[in-house]
Amino acid sequence: MSEVKLNKEQLLVIDKLDINIEGEINSLELLFERSMNDISLEDLLIILKVSNALYRSSTRIIDDDDYDSYIAELKNRDPDHSYLSTIEPEILVESKTVALPEKMLSTDKAYSFEAIRKWTDRFLKAAEEIGVMESEIQIRVTPKLDGYAAYDDGISLYTRGDGIRGQDITRAFNKGLQVANSGSRGLGPGEIVIKKSYFDSILSKKFENSRNIQAAIIAEKKVDESIQKAIDEGACVFFPFSLIENWTGHYKEILTDFDKIVDKIWTSVDYDIDGVILEVTNETLKEHMGATRHHHRWQIAFKVNAESAEVKVLEVTPQTSRTGRVTPVAELEPTKLSGATISRATVHHYNMVKTNGVGPGAIVQLVRSGLVIPKIEKVLKSVAPQLAESCPSCGTHLIWESDHLVCPNKTDCPAQTENTLVHFFKTLGNIDGFGPKVIEKLHESGIKKIHEIYELQQFQFISFGFGDKTAQNLVEQLKISREVEIEDWRFLAAFGVSRMGGGNCEKLLHHHTLDSLFEATIEDLVKLDGFALVSAEAVVEGLANIEEEFRKVRALGFNLAITPKASEQSEGETPIFGKIVVFTGSMTQGSRGDMEKDAKALGAKVAKSVTGKTSLLVTGDKVGANKINAARDKGVQVLSELEYLDLISKK
Known part of the structure; x- marks a missing residue:
């Protein structure tokens, strides 16, 4: 990279970020001039956050190819890092954040027709x-x-x-x-x-x-x-x-x-x-x-495919994820590919290392998929596999679980405990300030549990090195996150139990309360739609591992919206049970999000667009006649907001 100098406008944007830069601002400028091998994981994340924020605020500091190279490097070092599953934020210096009416997710990507075919197989199975x-x-x-x-x-x-x-x-x-x-x-x-x-x-x-x-x-x-x-x-x-x-x-x-x-x-x-x-x-x-x-x-998004190269493996190094799964990363002879120098690539799991003979001296075919992600397509020359024996984060002896090597130290492994805290606040979604950098600082200060963070006082944050104003804001945010209503399934999902994303948590809470769920057996879960034996076993074991911490955190008094039970939604109990409902336009009696949530509680299925299977289209203000007529042409019943509220008020 050429010499980097940050101007006043760029510094204002950077000031909005959740990063802590030690020393003078020139320390940050010098980061961009280092070679990839000399950049620590911590500094790599700072580079990515700063680069993304400046790009999205129209004060770009590096070009797209350089940014893609840094992303590729992070994927190589830590494929499960939370930054890679985070929607890259749009940064505005002037404004505070507010809740969106509806989640805006990123789009999964495919770089070949074969990947598109696999996607079609998935929706055909569904x-x-x-x-x-x-x-x-x-x-x-x-x-x-x-x-x-x-x-x-x-x-x-x-x-x-x-x-x-x-x-x-x-x-x-x-x-x-x-x-x-x-x-x-x-x-x-x-x-x-x-x-x-x-x-x-x-x-x-x-x-x-x-x-x-x-x-x-x-x-x-x-x-x-x-x-x-x-x-x-x-x-x-x-x-x-x-x-x-x-x-x-x-x-x-x-x-x-x-x-x-x-x-x-x-x-x-x-x-x-x-x-x-x-x-x-x-x-x-x-x-x-x-x-x-x-x-x-x-x-799914289809993007341009990539070129490939034959590359020599120098070493296979382990990286421990939040779940304890250890990912093998191949250290490669630096190779120029699609405009970027690649020195690392993920080897899917350790069974692939073992069965394909990946180790020092192996020759692999490397693809930089979509000009971003370096991927080992195949092993061209096998050698003696290089397997990890102990966790690189805590030194615990690793065990095999199916294709993966896993660190069994769930309570004291730094990689697992720190990433678990990051996952909790990211999934909770109703709190500002507790990003990876803040969590890292708390973890270094000896904080390892979620409930410990919520019990911190302002003077304790200050003693950990936070400024007075920052400490005050962090305490206030913790208070707000307990008071602002969130769904009980989201609260449960924040604890990061394997196979318990938001969808599965919501399914489980249709049949169990937050308390009774911990008493559920494997046999109980297998009876539910979507839970095979392997999933049920993983969920029961995972719930047992988090139960003590879960109860401590819940006792702090979170404002949880309770998921309605399937037994409470018997057919005929509400006028919209089992119907597919679409809300459109500006509502006057409440937000569209609240109306959708209430409709789900009454047993309806809420959709975002009208099809021939839609039962009701509920219209607020400023809805065009063409949209209403198109719905009626499909046989959809159209109700105004007041007509809909009158309908659901009837027994």
Whole structure:
């Protein structure tokens, strides 16, 4: 890298980040000048956070290829690191974060047709599980806009933030920003974009790239006259995903004419794109497939594939994850691939090391998939495998569990305890300030348990090296996180039990209370839909491991919204039981999120878009006649907000 000097505007952005930089600011500048091998994991995370924040605030410090190289390095060193499953936040200096009306997740990625085929196999399996006919499965293909992600609920416009909390940027509409394709407000997620042709012909000489313009539109300060003109002329728009150009057809057509369909969509809009998005349209199937914390399983982005190289392995080093699973990382002879120097790559698990003979001197085929992730495609020359014997974090002797080597020291392994704390606050989603850097500092000060953090006083934070104001804010945030209502299933998922993501936690709590769940047996869980024997065994064992800490944390008085029990939702008990309900427009009697939550409690299935299987479309303010007429044409009952509230009030 060339010499890096941070300006005042960049320093304001960095000040918003959850990082602690020791020494003068030139210490940070010097980080960017080090070779990859001289950068510690801690400094690598600082580089990534700073680079992402500056890019998204239009004050970029490094180019995309360099950022991708740093991401690849983190994947090599710690494939399970929480930063890799975190939605990269949009940073605004001026604003505080607020809860989004609806989660905005990232999109899973595929870099080959074979990966797309595997995705279709997954949704076909899911369809078979719930009795959805193959003839009913349609796929929608759209351009993947490369703009500034935002959410419009009809009243406010929000940045995507971290996917759960964003920042209010309604001022962009107050500056005259229009909705693309003459659309109405309140259409949910989308991107702020500018036409390529307009940028190239009018603005490219004045601005380095289109992101400079996108950032200016949402900033509090008055925009440049040339940007205001672009807004007034409709060249800068908010483009809701629901209005974007698309190809929709039976999934078999994708498998037959994949290249043709992708090529057509890739060139269908006059905006910057970085791929195409494929998604299942069947609402029942989407509901069943659900989502991870990072992405929807029913959706995938196709991006450009990568080149490959034959590389010599120097050493295989172990990395311990939050779950205790130890991942083998191949240290490689530095190799230039797709514009980046690669020196590490993950070897999926230690059984692959053992069976394929991966060790010093092995020759592997390396692929830099999507110009980001270095991946070992195959082993071309085998040697004696290099296996780990002890945990690199705590020194405990490792044991085999299926294909993996695992550290059994769940309570005192630093890698597991620190990452468990990070996972808790990230999953909880209602607290600011407790990111990896703060957790690392607390862990170094001897704090190893969740309940210990909540019991800390301001003077204790100060004694750990936090400033007075920061310490006060952290104590206040801990108080807020106990008072703000969160779902009981999210609270349970935050403890990180294996095979207990949010979806499975919600399923379990439909049948058990938070207390009775710890008494459930393997036999009890196997009876529930979606829990095979292996999953049930893992859940029961995992719950036993966290029970003591769970009860201590719960006793701190969290405000939990209780998941309704299946027995409380007997058919006929509510007018909307078993019906598929879609809410649209701006609601006046409560937020759309609250109405969706209440509908689920009454036994309804809430969907995001209208299909032929939708039972009810509930309309708030500012809903276009075309949307209402299209729903009625499909046989969907349309109710106003007040008509709906009257309906559910009836026994």
